[in-house]
Amino acid sequence: MAHIQLKNISKTFGNHIALAGLNLDIADGEFFVLLGETGAGKTTTLRMVAGLEKPTEGQVFIDGVDVANWGAAERDVALVLQQYSLYPRYTVRENLEFPLKPKIRRIEPDEIKTRVDRVARTLRIEHLLDRKTDRLSGGEMQRVSIGRAIVRKPRVFLMDEPLSALDAKLREALRTELKNIQMNLGQTFLFVTHDQIEAMSMGDKVGVLNHGRIVQTGTPYEIYNNPRDTYVASFVGSPPMNLIDGKLVDNRAVMAPLNFELPLPVGARTIGATDGRPLVFGIRPEDVYLESGAPVEARVHDVENHGVEKILTLRVGDAMLRATVPARTDVEIEQPVRFAWNPDKVVLFDKGSGVSLRHAG
Amino acid sequence: MAAVTTSTERSLNKLAIVGVLIVTMIFLAPIYWIASTAFKPRNLATTIPPTVLFQPEISPFVKLFTKRSQLRTAPTPEQYAAAPWWERLVFDGGEKVVRSGRGEVQWSGYPNRFMNSLIVAITSTVLAVGMGTFTAYGFSRFKIKGEQDLLFFILSTRMLPPVVVAIPMFLMYRVVGLNDTHWGLIILYTAFNLSFSVWLMKGFMDEIPKEYEEAALVDGYTRMEAFFKIVLPEAATGIAATAVFCFITAWNEYAFALIMTNRRAQTAPPFIPSQVGSGLSDWTVIAAGTFLFLLPVAIFTFLLRNHLLRGMSFGAIRK
Numbered sequence: 001m002a003h004i005q006l007k008n009i010s011k012t013f014g015n016h017i018a019l020a021g022l023n024l025d026i027a028d029g030e031f032f033v034l035l036g037e038t039g040a041g042k043t044t045t046l047r048m049v050a051g052l053e054k055p056t057e058g059q060v061f062i063d064g065v066d067v068a069n070w071g072a073a074e075r076d077v078a079l080v081l082q083q084y085s086l087y088p089r090y091t092v093r094e095n096l097e098f099p100l101k102p103k104i105r106r107i108e109p110d111e112i113k114t115r116v117d118r119v120a121r122t123l124r125i126e127h128l129l130d131r132k133t134d135r136l137s138g139g140e141m142q143r144v145s146i147g148r149a150i151v152r153k154p155r156v157f158l159m160d161e162p163l164s165a166l167d168a169k170l171r172e173a174l175r176t177e178l179k180n181i182q183m184n185l186g187q188t189f190l191f192v193t194h195d196q197i198e199a200m201s202m203g204d205k206v207g208v209l210n211h212g213r214i215v216q217t218g219t220p221y222e223i224y225n226n227p228r229d230t231y232v233a234s235f236v237g238s239p240p241m242n243l244i245d246g247k248l249v250d251n252r253a254v255m256a257p258l259n260f261e262l263p264l265p266v267g268a269r270t271i272g273a274t275d276g277r278p279l280v281f282g283i284r285p286e287d288v289y290l291e292s293g294a295p296v297e298a299r300v301h302d303v304e305n306h307g308v309e310k311i312l313t314l315r316v317g318d319a320m321l322r323a324t325v326p327a328r329t330d331v332e333i334e335q336p337v338r339f340a341w342n343p344d345k346v347v348l349f350d351k352g353s354g355v356s357l358r359h360a361g
Numbered sequence: 362m363a364a365v366t367t368s369t370e371r372s373l374n375k376l377a378i379v380g381v382l383i384v385t386m387i388f389l390a391p392i393y394w395i396a397s398t399a400f401k402p403r404n405l406a407t408t409i410p411p412t413v414l415f416q417p418e419i420s421p422f423v424k425l426f427t428k429r430s431q432l433r434t435a436p437t438p439e440q441y442a443a444a445p446w447w448e449r450l451v452f453d454g455g456e457k458v459v460r461s462g463r464g465e466v467q468w469s470g471y472p473n474r475f476m477n478s479l480i481v482a483i484t485s486t487v488l489a490v491g492m493g494t495f496t497a498y499g500f501s502r503f504k505i506k507g508e509q510d511l512l513f514f515i516l517s518t519r520m521l522p523p524v525v526v527a528i529p530m531f532l533m534y535r536v537v538g539l540n541d542t543h544w545g546l547i548i549l550y551t552a553f554n555l556s557f558s559v560w561l562m563k564g565f566m567d568e569i570p571k572e573y574e575e576a577a578l579v580d581g582y583t584r585m586e587a588f589f590k591i592v593l594p595e596a597a598t599g600i601a602a603t604a605v606f607c608f609i610t611a612w613n614e615y616a617f618a619l620i621m622t623n624r625r626a627q628t629a630p631p632f633i634p635s636q637v638g639s640g641l642s643d644w645t646v647i648a649a650g651t652f653l654f655l656l657p658v659a660i661f662t663f664l665l666r667n668h669l670l671r672g673m674s675f676g677a678i679r680k
Contacts, residue, residue, distance in 0.1 A: 051578075052578065073583070084570040
């Protein structure tokens with residue numbers, strides 16, 4: 001078990017800045033998800049904790065100890081990757097034994113066997129133990145590679161998009177499984193993904209990474225409901241938060257250049273929104289609803305049926321707006337509808353910086 | 362879809378097979394010529410048209426391994442009866458085996474030269490492939506200042522026709538006393554092959570995902586252990602392919618061996634033709650020497666054939 005801290009980490013590769021002044025604090029036993037797009041610096045961060053990469057600047061602490069001069073072996077972390085995570089030519093059993101066999105560990109053969117068998121039982125891969133790794137399916141491979149991490153009882157688990165290469169069904173199943181494993185082990189997990197659903201469903205805490213910086217850290221609830229800026233708002237959630245330019249006039253949101261108005265909560269003014277200040281209004285699709293007497297008219301541009309719900313794309317002038325509505329809502333494309341939003345759920349962002357007024361204050 | 366072969370396709374297939382057979386025969390003809398000549402009686406070796414059907418003999422090989430001299434008079438029946446079977450074959454050819462004063466059979470130079478060839482080729486191959494593998498790994502995995510320039514420099518050692526440096530090398534070798542030594546040739550051939558080996562192995566190393574070793578590093582192994590346990594088995598195909606090429610180059614090398622060696626460390630390639638001029642040129646003996654000389658490369662290549670096939674098509678290695 002371990003508490004991990006990254007302090008002011010920067011990393012450059014030649015002219016490319018991968019990380020710039022990154023700070024992270026992962027509590028002992030926490031399932032921490034690092035969420036970001038490809039190239040945001042997630043993997044670099046992970047490799048730095050693993051000791052496979054050295055920071056250009058800054059420090060990495062494991063349990064309060066600066067590990068700058070520790071090699072990967074000494075850090076006692078386990079790494080699960082998206083691919084290439086199993087040793088080819090080895091059987092599943094040999095793969096599971098491999099982390100237990102280095103000279104620095106000195107584990108008795110009996111103990112190795114016991115541990116491998118226990119892990120195989122946990123992950124339900126006992127029937128695969130004697131199989132070569134190239135005879136495994138994608139899901140089985142990832143199960144084995146998770147097993148290879150667990151078998152060693154490391155201080156920290158590092159996972160680099162372990163589920164991304166799997167098909168949707170399997171990904172869902174393994175997501176639950178992985179979360180259960182983490183809860184049973186009570187270990188610190190640092191999980192990297194570009195998939196916001198994974199982040200939201202698995203993480204105790206989520207850190208959103210953009211261009212080598214942590215934009216926001218918080219529980220999935222905080223990240224979803226109170227995004228720090230427009231980047232987080234548009235990255236998290238599927239479909240993402242609607243972002244509409246406008247300004248505040250008499251406690252009403254006036255959308256420019258579309259000129260439609262919607263009410264705002266009474267408290268909006270107290271968090272620094274003054275009349276006329278250019279703002280971006282953020283509203284989640286599920287907080288946009290259709291109502292016959294609602295203030296704004298729009299046309300249905302597109303309908304996506306997701307079974308439990310429908311995602312409508314509404315067109316107001318040139319602007320598009322997403323709304324999640326119950327599946328029984330009966331609409332057709334190009335049909336005129338009226339909509340409103342839940343004023344309490346509106347997030348106000350500064351137009352210039354993109355930062356939420358709640359966070360700026 | 363079920364494979365439907367039309368009659369045109371079938372006849373095209375047959376045509377292709379015939380074509381392949383013809384090409385194969387063209388390629389194999391010289392080898393057949395050498396092999397057949399190695400087993401021919403001497404008087405059939407140079408007949409025109411060539412003799413195809415004949416009673417194979419072992420006598421060229423006996424002659425190849427022994428020192429002989431011309432008989433002035435035919436051996437007496439007692440001499441003939443006392444001689445072992447292989448010596449009679451020499452008598453039949455109008456020659457006799459040279460023996461020392463104490464009656465020991467004098468060997469020809471061939472077995473020694475053959476051994477020299479083996480020593481030099483194997484050692485230089487092991488050195489070139491070994492060093493090449495390590496160097497390639499370094500270039501492939503670590504950031505090295507001036508990496509491209511260094512790689513180009515290594516390659517540039519190949520840009521000169523080797524014979525150009527033969528005389529300077531000869532003079533240098535004479536000064537340092539490497540002339541006519543095994544090590545002299547081994548160093549030379551290793552240097553030849555090293556650039557090739559580095560470049561070829563770099564290609565193979567680049568193909569091996571570095572994630573494998575990193576996983577081993579994280580699992581608690583040292584870089585060295587990870588290299589030997591994970592990288593080396595993965596690189597086996599590349600090593601095999603490189604080794605075959607290096608071995609063939611070293612085994613076949615003629616010019617430097619001719620210049621740098623004369624007795625002690627002489628390899629088979631300069632030795633075999635040197636036998637042409639001594640006395641009557643007996644083509645069957647030369648063919649026998651050449652035939653034996655072909656075997657090691659053939660065996661080596663045959664043993665590594667699976668690796669070679671995959672090695673030739675690298676880039677298409679299954680990950």
